[in-house]
Amino acid sequence: MKRSFYxxxxxxMERKDNTLKFTSVSTDELGNEVKLPARxxxxxxxxELYAFGSLKANSSLYNFLGQRxxxxxxxxxxxxxxxxFMPRDGLLSGKALIAQAKAYQSTKRRTDLARKxxxxxxxxxxxxxxYYNRRGKDLEGCIKExxxxxxxxxxxxxxxxxxGIEGNIRRIYYSAFDIVLDDFNMGVRTKQPPENEVNALIxxxxxxxxxxxxxxxxxxxxxxxxSFLHTPGERRYSLCLDISEIFKPIIVDRVIFKVLNKHAIQKGHFDNKLNRCLLNDKGKKIFVAAMEERYNETFRHRSLGRNVSYRHLIKLECYKLLKDILGIEEYKPFKMYW
Known part of the structure; x- marks a missing residue:
């Protein structure tokens, strides 16, 4: 079964015939690099590959990855x-590109999609x-606001x-984290850098x-x-920011609540330095495993009448948006119903 590697x-990282060979390195007490057994x-x-450490590779490897x-x-x-690094687009469509650009240039269409x-x-x-209000957390006030x-x-x-409206709603939503979480406090949302454990996980x-x-x-x-909600800019895939807004609550936030309230991640899984809080390597591995479990979790999809994973759900959302842009079917964002 195919999966993501972290x-x-x-x-x-090298190509070895039709296999990837990864030789990781560490440093000894004297600061010298020590090669570990190859994987x-x-x-x-x-x-896909996620590189959190310094990755050395050559063009032969990237040609191989692009082909695959x-x-x-x-x-x-x-x-x-x-x-x-993204492989060459295999699903190029001039018609879709023109339609997407036209939708962005139309103030009404862009605003309608952003609102959705x-x-x-x-x-x-x-x-x-x-979900947590039904389980004894007093969240009625936040929900009403x-x-x-x-x-x-x-x-x-x-x-x-x-x-602007979304910012005000999210401020209230994040204030509810201190009620949902048992042993951690979030306080104010801080990003660059995150100043505490909850902000680091978000x-x-x-x-x-x-x-x-x-x-x-x-x-x-x-x-x-x-993109339609976030302003398109240089060197960023802003449409991904748009679509991920829908899935951050049901994937990322649910995982955060789970790993913290079930004590899978604790204070010792973070490094605090100079007003900056980051997951350490052990904490990253635990959180990544929890995210992968969530991505692969399946549920009964009402419209399709079959089980789909959360990972596949994101792809379905992209197709729904494409159908709207091409004038085939109106886009309706995915909404949880359980």
Missing amino acids: LFNPGL FIPIEDVT GVPVHFFDYYENYTGS FIRGAVWNMIMNLN MKALAKTLDEAHMVEEIM SFGNMMCYTETLKAVHQTQLNPTI
């Missing part, structure tokens, strides 16, 4: 997503809080207004969701640089 240690990964088992359709996502020392992304995201945030703000989305006629999880969405977009005829 490279936490620095090392050298061989059959290319047929790989969907395997992307590589890179993160810096501070766990910030820095970019991806936020409606889906807010619905899923509220469903998260409802979020619903009241969500009703004002219809009055917003510009993307900037929609983003930033790390959101980046994972972003790269998973990028892979899903790449498997369709959508262009990842033309």
Whole structure:
């Protein structure tokens, strides 16, 4: 079964026949590099690679990965997503690209799509809080405030207004984390850098969701640089930011609540340095495993009448958006119903 591979240690990645050979390195007490035993990964088992440590490779390897359709996502020392190697687009469509650009240039269409992304995201945030409210957490006040703000989305006629409403809703939503979580406090949302454990998990999880969405977009005829909610910019796949808004509550936030309340991740899994809080290597491995478990979890899809995984659900969302852009079917964001 194909799966994602996460490279936490620095090392050298090479092609060995039809296999990937990864030789990781560590440092001894004197600061000298020590090569560890090589690990061989059959290319047929790989969907994508996540490089959290320094990765040495040559063009032969990237040619091989490109031929096999395997992307590589890179993160810096501070766990910030820095970019991806993406194989050549195999699903190019001039018709889809023109239609997507036209949808962006139309103020009404762009605003309608942006509003739908936020409606889906807010619905899923509220469903998260409802879940814990039914389990004895007093979240009625937060839910009521979020619903009241969500009703004002219809009055917003510009993307900037929609983003403003979303910011206010998310502020209330994040304030509820201190009620949902048993032993950790979030406080104010801080990103660059995250200043406490909960903020560190949110930033790390959101980046994972972003790269998973990028892979899903790449498997369709959508262009990842033309977005509707977030402003398209240089050197970023802003459409992935749009679509991932819908899935961050039901994938990332649910995983955070689970690993913290079940004590899978504890204080000792973080490094705190100079007002910066980051997961250490052990903590990353635990959180990544929990995210993979969530991605592979299946549920009964109402419209399709069959079980689908959360990973496949992201891809389905991309196809729904593409159908709207091409004028085939109106886009409706995915909303949790359990």
